[in-house]
Amino acid sequence: MPAARKRELTSTNFAKYDAVVLGSGPAGEGAAMKLAKSGKKVAIVELREQLGGNSAHVGTIPSKALRQTVSSMIRYQRDPLFQKLGEWKQFTLKEALRNAHKVIQQQVETHSRFYDRNRVHVYHGRAYIQDKNTIYVFSQEGIKETLICDQIVIATGSRPYRPAGLDFKHPRVFDSDKILDLDFSIQKIIIYGAGVIGCEYASIFTGVGHKVDLINTQAKLLSYLDDEIADALSYYLRELGVLIRHNEQIDHLETFDDHVVLHLQSGKKIKADAILWCNGRSGNTDGLGLENVGLKPNSRGQLAVNDKYQTEIDNIYAAGDVIGWPALASAAYDQGRCAGANMVGEQNVKPVTDIPTGIYTIPEISSIGKTEQQLTEEKIPYEVGQSFFRHLARAQITGDTVGMLKILFHRETLEILGIHCFGNNASEIIHIGQAVMQSPNNSIKYFAETTFNYPTMAEAYRVAALNGMNRLF
Template identity: 85%
Template structure:
């Protein structure tokens, strides 16, 4: 069993390892270290565990998305067409289910820490030197902790540029939007990255008018072109107005509306604006200067493949180290850091990560895109399955979307899988498992019997479609 804290002279306590932040990265590191026999403590600025992921990020936003998806499903079914009161709901009312989920998550993770004898300190952490952390509360210093190793897993927050008044009741970022407590008819979303696209599909699903301002030339350009185009088409079909290659000039705020002035001369009036243009690492005020660490302009720390910073006994993981800034990857990064800190050998860094974008419908992909394979001059072929042809999709009504398999023409090795449609983030893992197996081949999908009707059947359909292109 992991050993508890060691009390030393004065008000100091000693641990083998201290983790700053209880989100996925912090939890992954804490659990790995505790199970390795280390004395472990975790410090979190909130009064509840779970980090930004549980309280203002992944969990509430995805719970909100699920509620909106259910509303859309009801509206699509003729049996429920008379259900229209949802149009009067505020964001806070729609999020009532999310708050229950958050508390369930907090309770679950609290049990994890208890079972592994990990001490939890609530307060603001300040790194005094290379072996000491102070924990502050509003009343002053709560505890002084001596450590041998440290993990910084403090996460990130929405980037707030100067010149925008985020205290104004009609100016939101992706954290503050969860507290929207008045009805709106039209919203401007500035920034068309993952978060911007997710909220565009949520608000259009709530029957609001949406102007999506994209500073780039297309949506999510790192995706396979066909998948990005499908998302763009679907959002426009639902009523989202997408404006590409635009930059803010200034924002005009009033008591009951805002006006966004763009550098192109356009003026857009709406009930509110949601700023979704980037995130910043939560490293300010940590005392990093006391140990010689300097984050970049976005508050992110540089680490090596062991998730070790420039200071030998200090590691970092999760959003605070930048790419890919996903909860799934953060947990594995934390575990990887913990494994290296415990002296394990041949620990692989987190690299092969599926993309999960929770628009309505979802996007998920793993492996290379057509653009990449073309640039690398790899002879590939494409197998496709349209959801509208699948019996399960016809039954559920989720007929928008497709599964796309990219494979080597000669060896039939699967090179990439791209999915747009309901439950894409679940469907992708079937292909991921095959791609990472020793027998990675398109033949797996042709020789495997799938339950019928299921969405997984899309793999067999796509594989046969691709095979037919070879002859």
């Protein structure tokens, strides 16, 4: 951060702003940029010494960079030509994350320039809300800075939920933040919690040859996904060697110097080299001084907001993981922008909806719109168009033949109602369908009548559209 915009904390500093944003992750950045570009005098308070929030430092960027490294290694192993060059070598996650740290620094530098160009003042320290118009900022040395403001945005993000019964100081007990510092080799790991993060790490660990026990507290994986896509993920993980245990709950965990033993309420005992706890996240609201303004977070530290991202206190807004669902970096940025737009008085600001789901398992999952279950329950007459990646020339060339694209569309109007994709680059492919769904001429005919480059993965849309239209009568 250039010195002109970075404010040092001193006991005599006192400044007034139109708005103060707490947190510099995607939601905080989205709000700060919108407010600054609307002519407001804005400050942002970040707990870390570097900007970017959890997303850049322990969340989206490092975990996806790790996934990319592992995915590249899997592809290397799969190619018969390269298999002749050497055997698989053991490595630690810390070694695999070397490239991720470079990406983090690049992201920090890029986003720091955004704040500087938009004249947003940056304070590094712990924020404390003294009242609805006063923020104290404390440094590690305890020095206080006072910020007076008309409006506040809480975008402090979230952290892994840590139940009281687990000792996360033990070197073999991890959460999704701590796992990034794993610096010793393991052969088997227990992953407790089969949500998005748990499934992503299950595919990463099994991708590098580790045995994985995935403990799911629910009856099936990622139940909000289309059934066919969720089933495909379950099948593929099992095919890779992941042991998925559904409807299980922890009883207690034993820790030893060289292993852990997980005791489940069903009576099962599972021994492994380490355990990764991925069962939920908590909003970063403790210690913010919310009691001083009458705001009370829920049991997971999350704040309630209306469709303007406004809390119960009229001049305090919140966005991102701290408000709960969907807890995605992409949505958080847009939520922050929407909050900023409402704060400056823009009219007809739509809340963030129709969010594409991106799950970075190996391979990826992405979807937008309704599932088959939802359409069936709503009694909407729909039809299905499918394209399997194993039939596409581009997938055959790259070797990424696992996966499918599924289009759900109205039988009579041909309007696209949902798109679901499982396979390599699914999170990129989904946006082609998203653009068509949100256009005034939303119709599956677009894909049947449009020429696609050949060979490409985008061709899956044409194949799926023709497949679906052939089902009509």
